[in-house]
Ligand SMILES: NC(=O)C1=CN([C@@H]2O[C@H](COP(=O)(O)OP(=O)(O)OC[C@H]3O[C@@H](n4cnc5c(N)ncnc54)[C@H](OP(=O)(O)O)[C@@H]3O)[C@@H](O)[C@H]2O)C=CC1
């Protein structure tokens with residue numbers, strides 16, 4: 094049996110450790126030690142050949158700098174987000190530590206709460222190294238159908254941007270604007286994230302498939318999504334600080350909104366939904382913001 098190490102025992106790391114244990118011998122580690130099966134130290138886990146990293150995007154660069162030692166490990170990145178302080182994508186951050194041929198990115202619709210109950214889904218392993226994608230794909234359990242793709246940047250942007258649209262969709266729901274408004278917002282969100290990703294050479298098919306439309310439809314239409322719940326909080330007039338405190342888990346859409354806002358300014362890009370989500374996170378009344386992009 095292949096040995097795999099999962100780094101980050103939050104919601105997603107724990108669900109992936111559970112799922113991968115159908116076909117592999119799985120070990121797990123985290124910043125906060127836990128009394129759970131196969132929990133080992135970071136030092137021990139870094140000796141394994143295959144690693145899955147599931148810590149929040151905003152923490153990745155400092156975590157790598159302080160903790161990671163490259164030793165030819167093959168990495169599957171399970172985080173979804175863009176670094177707020179620098180606007181860097183995760184593949185750019187990891188590039189300093191792991192060569193292209195040894196890194197892959199996971200994408201597609203995947204609420205941890207469903208994966209941990211063995212409910213079915215379909216996911217994509219994205220890597221420039223097709224052999225590596227195929228290897229990681231083979232480790233997934235029978236209840237998860239896996240596909241592979243070489244569109245790393247497309248999958249990464251889709252997974253990060255859909256969290257921003259999910260915040261907007263939560264606001265739409267919280268303000269009781271109705272299903273028409275919600276569908277309009279989600280489809281315009283898909284166009285916006287696709288247009289943004291084309292700037293970076295992403296492929297069209299990524300956006301009509303699991304990584305784009307698949308994950309967007311999931312996250313932007315369910316209260317199970319933390320990002321959607323951030324939107325509900327904004328609609329109730331709460332500040333982002335209050336919302337984050339109440340949530341108690343990561344909502345990557347917040348940091349990603351700030352990253353997109355800065356990238357849009359720097360590159361003069363038209364990202365109307367991301368811009369209004371930014372304004373609302375900064376305190377603009379959601380009625381004002383929503384009328385900016387929904388009213389004619
Ligand atoms: N939950 C989901 O359904 C899905 C989540 N994702 C993505 O996976 C990533 C993780 O999400 P999720 O597991 O849900 O988040 P959680 O908030 O549940 O857990 C995050 C984990 O990251 C660890 N962590 C936080 N900060 C640091 C740090 N500075 N250094 C080291 N470890 C740290 C924490 O470890 P500790 O608790 O030990 O302190 C924590 O357990 C996010 O990018 C998310 O978008 C992707 C698909 C599905």
Ligand SMILES: O=C(CO)COP(=O)(O)O
Pocket residue numbers: 173201202203204205256259308311312317318319320321343344345
């Ligand atoms: O990425 C996810 C599902 O694919 C999880 O979304 P949330 O972080 O909004 O809960």
